[in-house]
Amino acid sequence: MRTDASQNRARILDAARELYAAKGLDVTMRAVARRAGLGVATLYRHFPDREAFVVAAFEHELADCGRLSEEALADPDPWRALRGVVGHVVRAQAGHRAFPWGFRAESLDEVEMGEARARAMDNINELVRRAQESGDLRADFSPSDLALLVQASDSLTATSPAAARRLVAYLLQSFSARTAPLPAPAPASLLGADFA
Amino acid sequence: MRTDASQNRARILDAARELYAAKGLDVTMRAVARRAGLGVATLYRHFPDREAFVVAAFEHELADCGRLSEEALADPDPWRALRGVVGHVVRAQAGHRAFPWGFRAESLDEVEMGEARARAMDNINELVRRAQESGDLRADFSPSDLALLVQASDSLTATSPAAARRLVAYLLQSFSARTAPLPAPAPASLLGADFA
């Protein structure tokens, strides 16, 4: 591979991450190309189609997610560790709006990233099991509730990051088996000043 | 207005409601016209543009919402009434995916519907106040949290209605000032069989 080609590849992925972070997945290939200072054909020279391209842009975040789940397993307090993972993922997603999509992408299985995702999920499942065993996490909690949280949070991040944070705080409280209510962030209106 | 014109107007709105209910707002004007057995120009003869058209399709639901909030105010148990309103709105939304969008639409203010919405909001604000006074609803609850719930629920309804119901159950529990955990519906995976 020629040096300019690999430089351009990196520049493309950087541009994609910046734009996806700012605007979510509704970013055209042309916009990415323009941001990278390149032509659209260059994108298609490095990636077969749009989906593969988006997935490639998420490699970094997925690796982060895996590493994070490993660290969480080492925490002696599984409930605290789980909350930490949730907080991290939600923050990562606030800075990278397409995260849930990237996480769910079918085409991950093609590359070895599918395995990385599987390992991260195994870790999280184990973390959930431990947190339930410790009695901090409600017994009827399902790991799929985390996906639920991530997707719901993402949909709110688009309109109001503060609302997303508040939603996450509410949900984390519901997940807890203890009764102590967690403090929620300040209310964030999605409807302008309509609600008092 | 000629009788066929007014008949067609009703047929258009019916078709729109059916399609929006089934597929959300991602329905083309052509699709609505085809469903109504009419040409697309007929749609634009009755409504200036797509947005005004969608808003018009929501007139009925908004009126329902207002009536519902009136009834809820008559309930002696404000917390139960509030949960009832939430349940109704979420169900209405499951059958009418574009509800949150229609509720937030700016252009409502142009027609007299803006006033209907304002009254519904006043009622809900009052309901929240009473539920807090009764001690059932947490003191730091904000009426805007309802908008948060509706939007989050909507985003999940698209992929999994069961997940949306579970989310709502979790949130309602968090909203409660009492400690008794509400039973959550069965877990609903958003990620296929990836999570155990």
Add this chain to the structure above:
DNA sequence: TGGTAACCGGAACACCCCGTCCGGAACTGG
């Protein structure tokens, strides 16, 4: 019943998107 005005339908317009093609520029190995 007939004339007219209101109404209708589908084609057409303007604008987006993704993905491809090809002539020209740029890098690199000998």
Add this chain to the structure above:
DNA sequence: CCAGTTCCGGACGGGGTGTTCCGGTTACCA
């Protein structure tokens, strides 16, 4: 330094959307 291969960028095709135009049709009223 130069030839040749790799790479680039803008134009192109196919498909989609919201919106408008115009000739034909239909309902109404006198």
